[in-house]
Amino acid sequence: MLTVHHLNNSRSQRVLWLLEELGVPYEIRHYQRDAKTMLAPPELRAVHPLGKSPVITDASHTIAETGAIVEYIVELYGQGRLTPAPGTPEQLRYRYWLHFAEGSAMPPLVMTLVFGEVPKRAPALVRPVARMIAKTVQESFLRPTIEAQLDLMEAELNRSAYFAGPDLTAADVMMSFPVEAAGSRGGLGTRPYLKAWLQGVQARPAYQQALEKGGPYAYA
Numbered sequence: 001m002l003t004v005h006h007l008n009n010s011r012s013q014r015v016l017w018l019l020e021e022l023g024v025p026y027e028i029r030h031y032q033r034d035a036k037t038m039l040a041p042p043e044l045r046a047v048h049p050l051g052k053s054p055v056i057t058d059a060s061h062t063i064a065e066t067g068a069i070v071e072y073i074v075e076l077y078g079q080g081r082l083t084p085a086p087g088t089p090e091q092l093r094y095r096y097w098l099h100f101a102e103g104s105a106m107p108p109l110v111m112t113l114v115f116g117e118v119p120k121r122a123p124a125l126v127r128p129v130a131r132m133i134a135k136t137v138q139e140s141f142l143r144p145t146i147e148a149q150l151d152l153m154e155a156e157l158n159r160s161a162y163f164a165g166p167d168l169t170a171a172d173v174m175m176s177f178p179v180e181a182a183g184s185r186g187g188l189g190t191r192p193y194l195k196a197w198l199q200g201v202q203a204r205p206a207y208q209q210a211l212e213k214g215g216p217y218a219y220a
Contacts, residue, residue, distance in 0.1 A: 002025070004029070006053060006054070007031045008033055008214075008216055010033075010040075011053070013217050014177055017207050018082070022081060022082065070173060074170050083169055093156075094169050095171075096171075102174070104149060106181075108142045109182060111137075116134065119131040146182065150188065154194045157193035157197050161197070172197075183219075
């Protein structure tokens with residue numbers, strides 16, 4: 001049986017949601033972040049050398065990286081569900097947003113989190129300088145990048161109910177984490193289509209079932 005090695009408050013929540021949408025049987029092995037560092041526990045290294053989540057095991061396969069996991073599940077278990085028909089414009093949109101989630105959307109969000117921590121962890125003597133550098137990077141580069149990306153998402157959802165057309169696809173599953181991460185910091189602003197999309201996916205029965213099985217999730 002397919003096993004999801006699930007870390008609390010992590011991107012692996014999307015994998016649970018996808019499996020619930022498809023009705024694929026699976027089991028969960030739960031891992032908890034270190035309360036101080038918020039890093040994954042060393043036990044995950046026994047599953048994959050990088051010791052991070054998400055990672056799944058299925059028969060003899062061990063697969064890491066959310067995008068690769070989502071593509072694997074959809075191709076093997078989807079039976080044509082949650083993906084547009086080949087050769088359609090919707091499939092091009094699907095492929096773009098499926099990879100945009102981790103390739104473009106998440107890096108500036110993660111960097112914002114990191115630069116927010118730098119002044120707190122810097123030695124007291126250099127803390128004012130660290131704070132100034134962090135603020136400069138956030139305001140001159142990270143925030144404008146995130147705002148531009150959110151505007152692009154809003155424009156896309158103005159075209160259709162979901163990121164790849166009128167129906168939910170695995171691209172929406174992938175996009176859920178960066179949108180939730182931005183929303184948790186009040187970053188959605190006055191973007192009604194993005195807010196409506198997020199409320200809609202979070203209200204889906206499969207999403208709620210994944211939350212119940214996955215446990216506490218800070219972005220939900």
